[in-house]
Amino acid sequence: MFTLFEILSLKCLNGGSSIKVLGLAGSPNINGNTAKLVNAILEGAAENGADKVVYNLASLDIKGCDACRRCQESGCCLIDDDMQEIYEEIQTADAVVLGSPVYMWQMTAQTKLFVDRLTAFLRPNFSSRLDHKKLILVFSQGSPDRDAFKPYFEYTADLFSYIGFDVLDIVIAAGTDKLEVSFRPYMLEKARDLGKSISASNLPGPECTRLESSLTQSL
Numbered sequence: 001m002f003t004l005f006e007i008l009s010l011k012c013l014n015g016g017s018s019i020k021v022l023g024l025a026g027s028p029n030i031n032g033n034t035a036k037l038v039n040a041i042l043e044g045a046a047e048n049g050a051d052k053v054v055y056n057l058a059s060l061d062i063k064g065c066d067a068c069r070r071c072q073e074s075g076c077c078l079i080d081d082d083m084q085e086i087y088e089e090i091q092t093a094d095a096v097v098l099g100s101p102v103y104m105w106q107m108t109a110q111t112k113l114f115v116d117r118l119t120a121f122l123r124p125n126f127s128s129r130l131d132h133k134k135l136i137l138v139f140s141q142g143s144p145d146r147d148a149f150k151p152y153f154e155y156t157a158d159l160f161s162y163i164g165f166d167v168l169d170i171v172i173a174a175g176t177d178k179l180e181v182s183f184r185p186y187m188l189e190k191a192r193d194l195g196k197s198i199s200a201s202n203l204p205g206p207e208c209t210r211l212e213s214s215l216t217q218s219l
C-alpha cells in the first residue's frame, strides 16, 4: 500500500439521497480481472445504497477524437456514437470507477479512445467543465511487481485531476497472469470495501470541506 495524495476536498452531496456510481471497464475481456474489480467496487457502493451503472468500454462504439476542437467551445462532441451516452452518464454520476488492464505498459487502446474524448469537458482555456467528480482508477497487470507501472498510474491520475476529477484512489491488481482476481477473494473483498467508502452514508455532511485520505492501494 502506498499513498499518492491527500484528498483536500470532497464535494458535499445532497444530504441523504443516494449517489450514482458509474463503472467503466476498458478490457476486451468482458468478465476479466478489470471488470471483476470494477464490479466489486460498484457492488460495495450499492450495498451502502448507491445506484450503480456499468459499461464495458470495449463493447461500445467509441470512435477516436477527430480533432475538430468544437467540443471545447460548446461542451458537446459532434461524433454520433456511444460516447454520447457515456457523457450523459458521467455528468449525472457522483463518482466514476474507471478500470483498464495494462497493455504494453499503458491503458488499453479502447480505454484511451474514451480518454481522448474527455476533451469535451475542457473549455478553450483548458479549465474543466466538471465539478470535481469523484474517480477511482483500477488497473490490473500481469506483472507481479506492483510498482512496475506506478509512474504511469500517477501520471494518469494527474491527467484525470486536470480533466476535473477528484482522484480518490488508484487500485492496482498485480500478478494476474499467474493468479486471476477471481481466485483471490480477498482482493474482491477489499474492492467491495472500497466501494462502500464512496457511498452516500460514508461521505461527509455539508459542513465538511476536507477529507484526508490515503486510499491508494495495491490489492
Ligand SMILES: Cc1cc2nc3c(=O)[nH]c(=O)nc-3n(C[C@H](O)[C@H](O)[C@H](O)COP(=O)(O)O)c2cc1C
Pocket: 027, 028, 029, 031, 032, 033, 034, 035, 100, 101, 102, 103, 104, 105, 106, 140, 141, 142, 143, 144, 176, 177
Ligand atoms: C496485448 C496485451 C498486452 C499486455 N501488456 C502487459 C504489460 O505491458 N504489462 C503487464 O504487466 N501485463 C500486460 N498484459 C497482461 C494484462 O495486463 C493482464 O493479464 C490483465 O490482468 C488483464 O486484465 P483483464 O482480465 O481485465 O483483461 C498484457 C496483456 C495483453 C493481452
